[in-house]
Amino acid sequence: xxxxxxxxxxxxxxxxxxxxxxxxxxxxxxxxxxxxxxxxxxxxxxxxxxxxxxxxxxxxxxxxxxxxxxxxxxxxxxxxxxxxxxxxxxxxxxxxxxxxxxxxxxxxxxxxxxxxxxxxxxxxxxxxxxxxxxxxxxxxxxxxxxxxxxxxxxxxxxxxxxxxxxxxxxxxxxxxxxxxxxxxxxxxxxxxxxxxxxxxxxxxxxxxxxxxxxxxxxxxxxxxxxxxxxxxxxxxxxxxxxxx
Amino acid sequence: xxxxxxxxxxxxxxxxxxxxxxxxxxxxxxxxxxxxxxxxxxxxxxxxxxxxxxxxxxxxxxxxxxxxxxxxxxxxxxxxxxxxxxxxxxxxxxxx
Numbered sequence: 001x002x003x004x005x006x007x008x009x010x011x012x013x014x015x016x017x018x019x020x021x022x023x024x025x026x027x028x029x030x031x032x033x034x035x036x037x038x039x040x041x042x043x044x045x046x047x048x049x050x051x052x053x054x055x056x057x058x059x060x061x062x063x064x065x066x067x068x069x070x071x072x073x074x075x076x077x078x079x080x081x082x083x084x085x086x087x088x089x090x091x092x093x094x095x096x097x098x099x100x101x102x103x104x105x106x107x108x109x110x111x112x113x114x115x116x117x118x119x120x121x122x123x124x125x126x127x128x129x130x131x132x133x134x135x136x137x138x139x140x141x142x143x144x145x146x147x148x149x150x151x152x153x154x155x156x157x158x159x160x161x162x163x164x165x166x167x168x169x170x171x172x173x174x175x176x177x178x179x180x181x182x183x184x185x186x187x188x189x190x191x192x193x194x195x196x197x198x199x200x201x202x203x204x205x206x207x208x209x210x211x212x213x214x215x216x217x218x219x220x221x222x223x224x225x226x227x228x229x230x231x232x233x234x235x236x237x238x239x240x241x242x243x244x
Numbered sequence: 245x246x247x248x249x250x251x252x253x254x255x256x257x258x259x260x261x262x263x264x265x266x267x268x269x270x271x272x273x274x275x276x277x278x279x280x281x282x283x284x285x286x287x288x289x290x291x292x293x294x295x296x297x298x299x300x301x302x303x304x305x306x307x308x309x310x311x312x313x314x315x316x317x318x319x320x321x322x323x324x325x326x327x328x329x330x331x332x333x334x335x336x337x338x339x340x
Contacts, residue, residue, distance in 0.1 A: 180259045180260070181259055181260060181261040181279075183259070184258040184259035185258075185261060185263070185277070185279055188258060188263070188265075188277060189276070189277055194268060195265070195266070195267055195268045195271070195276070196267060196269075197267070198254050198267065201254045201256070201265050202254065202256065205256040205257075205258045205263075205265075208258050208259075209258050209259050212258075212259055213259070
């Protein structure tokens with residue numbers, strides 16, 4: 001790479017140097033940039049990844065670089081008990097609740113419905129890809145990240161993980177606790193990584209286990225938005241009561 | 245047929261569930277993430293060692309369980325066939 005811009009960003013309290021092809025990429029990272037450089041080699045989007053992105057019809061530009069940075073950043077963070085996780089992160093009664101779903105399933109719609117039901121109680125930590133940090137005491141902290149989805153939802157402070165809801169569409173509104181083993185299988189692909197290196201895959205597995213064991217996990221099917229949002233809010237309220 | 249592990253597959257245990265995870269290099273050949281039963285994981289652990297094949301798995305279990313090869317094969321051949329059909333194992337002569 002020629003003529004790179006090097007900057008430093010902090011994700012969940014850990015600083016990483018970033019080498020950017022386009023200086024404009026800093027626009028989307030601006031809330032996370034810090035002054036002093038970190039140690040270690042900068043993280044960047046490789047030529048191969050950029051070529052694949054272009055081959056898929058996406059433009060090679062600053063915004064593309066910003067989107068593609070998510071994966072190498074997550075891989076660098078994995079070595080520090082942190083990762084980027086694909087889920088919306090809501091804050092409710094001092095805890096973070098992750099809503100995970102495939103594209104188009106209705107994650108954002110569900111979040112919007114929850115926020116309308118409980119406008120003073122629910123806020124968004126990150127709308128799409130928060131950064132998780134597994135602490136030594138077993139808690140997992142959920143932090144904002146610059147990758148906050150189409151809606152650009154962000155703003156709430158970091159919070160300790162309360163639980164993960166795996167959402168899918170179905171014929172009824174239903175929520176049930178998820179076995180730890182099933183949660184692990186669902187959560188593992190949500191830890192951002194390239195699947196290129198065995199060491200990173202293994203760290204993703206370690207991180208997945210810490211995430212699943214840090215909070216409760218549920219499977220939820222949503223048939224009607226209003227019904228499932230009410231049901232989910234009820235579940236979160238019950239969990240919050242247990243915490244008191 | 246003798247089977248070997250396809251290079252590029254990682255065996256993981258997360259929350260007591262065993263998984264086979266394909267590295268990007270072999271995404272075209274097999275599913276990316278596959279939970280497997282404990283017995284399959286035990287077979288894989290034997291075959292992960294360099295140069296080992298399904299024959300080593302059969303020999304190991306013949307010794308452990310003190311049963312003849314035919315009986316061990318009845319249990320294990322379907323496992324090898326399924327893993328080969330899904331792309332995780334390859335015939336020992338062909339690792340492409």
